[in-house]
Amino acid sequence: MKRTPLLFLLFLGGFLFQVSIAALNVIPYFCPHFILLLTLACGAFRGSVTAESFGFGWGLALDTLGITTFGIQGLALCWAGYISGILSRWIDAEEAISQMAFALSGSIIYFVVLLFLEKVLGDVGRPVPIGSVFSISLVNTLVAPAVFSLTKRCATVPRHQLRGRL
Amino acid sequence: MNREFFERRRAEVLLFAYSFFCLAALIKRWDLWVRAVKALVFFFLAPSAVTLSHLMSYGAHLAPRIPALANAFYENQILRNELQPYALLQAQFQELRQENDRLRDALHFDRRRFPEATACEVIARDPVHWFSGVIIDRGSSAGFEAGMPVIAFNEGRMSLVGRIEEVTQVSAKVLLISDSLSSVSVAIGPKSELAVLQGQDSDDLKLNFILPQAEIQDNDEIVTAGLGETFPPGIPVGRLTSLGSQTSMTFRQAVVQPYAPLGRLANVWVLKHPRKEGDE
Numbered sequence: 001m002k003r004t005p006l007l008f009l010l011f012l013g014g015f016l017f018q019v020s021i022a023a024l025n026v027i028p029y030f031c032p033h034f035i036l037l038l039t040l041a042c043g044a045f046r047g048s049v050t051a052e053s054f055g056f057g058w059g060l061a062l063d064t065l066g067i068t069t070f071g072i073q074g075l076a077l078c079w080a081g082y083i084s085g086i087l088s089r090w091i092d093a094e095e096a097i098s099q100m101a102f103a104l105s106g107s108i109i110y111f112v113v114l115l116f117l118e119k120v121l122g123d124v125g126r127p128v129p130i131g132s133v134f135s136i137s138l139v140n141t142l143v144a145p146a147v148f149s150l151t152k153r154c155a156t157v158p159r160h161q162l163r164g165r166l
Numbered sequence: 167m168n169r170e171f172f173e174r175r176r177a178e179v180l181l182f183a184y185s186f187f188c189l190a191a192l193i194k195r196w197d198l199w200v201r202a203v204k205a206l207v208f209f210f211l212a213p214s215a216v217t218l219s220h221l222m223s224y225g226a227h228l229a230p231r232i233p234a235l236a237n238a239f240y241e242n243q244i245l246r247n248e249l250q251p252y253a254l255l256q257a258q259f260q261e262l263r264q265e266n267d268r269l270r271d272a273l274h275f276d277r278r279r280f281p282e283a284t285a286c287e288v289i290a291r292d293p294v295h296w297f298s299g300v301i302i303d304r305g306s307s308a309g310f311e312a313g314m315p316v317i318a319f320n321e322g323r324m325s326l327v328g329r330i331e332e333v334t335q336v337s338a339k340v341l342l343i344s345d346s347l348s349s350v351s352v353a354i355g356p357k358s359e360l361a362v363l364q365g366q367d368s369d370d371l372k373l374n375f376i377l378p379q380a381e382i383q384d385n386d387e388i389v390t391a392g393l394g395e396t397f398p399p400g401i402p403v404g405r406l407t408s409l410g411s412q413t414s415m416t417f418r419q420a421v422v423q424p425y426a427p428l429g430r431l432a433n434v435w436v437l438k439h440p441r442k443e444g445d446e
Binding site for chain 1: 180181184185187189190191192193200203204207208211212214215218219221222
């Protein structure tokens with residue numbers, strides 16, 4: 001319970017940070033998807049419930065302010081959080097190499113699913129540069145240890161309390 | 167039973183709920199309730215996002231200037247270091263220029279007229295009455311006595327400054343002609359009309375006791391008249407700048423602008439009295 005304000009800050013700060021980074025737009029297609037990384041990290045350290053809830057909230061926020069159809073990123077991030085929470089049982093998210101592998105695979109799967117959902121359920125005809133999927137995944141991989149470390153400080157719960165949340 | 171199931175499967179239940187909501191919103195995206203939810207989310211998020219976006223855009227414009235600022239800072243440091251020797255040169259230049267001025271004045275000085283004149287430096291001023299007096303760096307050891315006239319040069323022109331009032335062995339106090347206690351008999355213009363020049367503790371001097379019929383006009387030169395033994399005749403003092411109307415039945419007044427910069431004297435000359443026979 002003591003971590004509730006930190007979690008709230010993490011939720012709000014994560015969203016605002018993503019908006020800030022997007023506004024800067026320094027190098028197009030090489031901007032990390034912090035929201036996705038935070039969702040994966042929440043799943044790894046906090047469990048599925050928090051991760052999917054945060055993913056759902058962040059996703060709807062991104063859909064509202066972005067160009068994606070309302071609900072698509074909410075759905076994709078929600079599932080990313082859930083799967084991340086499930087996988088945290090078998091993956092040691094404390095190690096940087098695991099975090100990077102987690103971020104790389106998670107990013108690629110996330111973007112593929114997102115493209116699929118956009119194609120099937122979203123507005124048809126919006127071109128998506130495939131190269132950006134890989135470039136963003138690569139950048140996500142590089143910054144993953146920092147994001148996981150931050151999330152660990154804000155959202156870690158003892159292992160025995162995680163059982164009910166997975 | 168239901169509560170226990172929900173506790174055990176909370177993640178899946180929530181996932182189902184979220185997914186159902188998202189799928190419903192995607193499929194029915196033109197329905198009113200979807201647009202209402204979207205508008206609600208937008209209502210809460212837009213202000214912070216837009217403000218932040220503006221701030222970041224401003225920051226992005228500012229960011230390229232930071233390296234330029236850092237460069238300017240380092241350039242400034244380098245230029246300061248380069249300029250340090252020039253500050254020293256500038257000080258040397260000032261000193262040499264002052265010395266040059268002193269030498270130039272000495273060159274123009276009429277030694278035949280004042281054979282025993284001695285150059286001195288002003289070392290102090292009266293801190294309260296700025297125009298009253300100055301202290302010079304020579305005194306009785308240089309042969310100075312009270313009452314000796316003091317002159318200065320400004321732009322090559324000789325001008326009366328005052329007279330020695332007090333003497334110590336190594337310094338002397340000069341009473342300036344701008345002091346209100348100072349009075350000098352002077353001659354005005356080509357006709358050498360007589361008057362008395364008095365100080366008024368300011369830059370300007372007051373000319374008193376001008377006869378009403380005196381033929382004088384603005385811009386006339388004022389020189390010492392030589393009445394009395396203090397000031398030799400013919401030393402220029404200044405120029406008449408403002409001839410006043412007649413203020414009394416007998417005399418007129420005028421204002422004189424001295425040639426010497428009495429407020430910023432640096433070097434002066436003391437004119438020793440010519441030795442009289444029997445002084446030895």
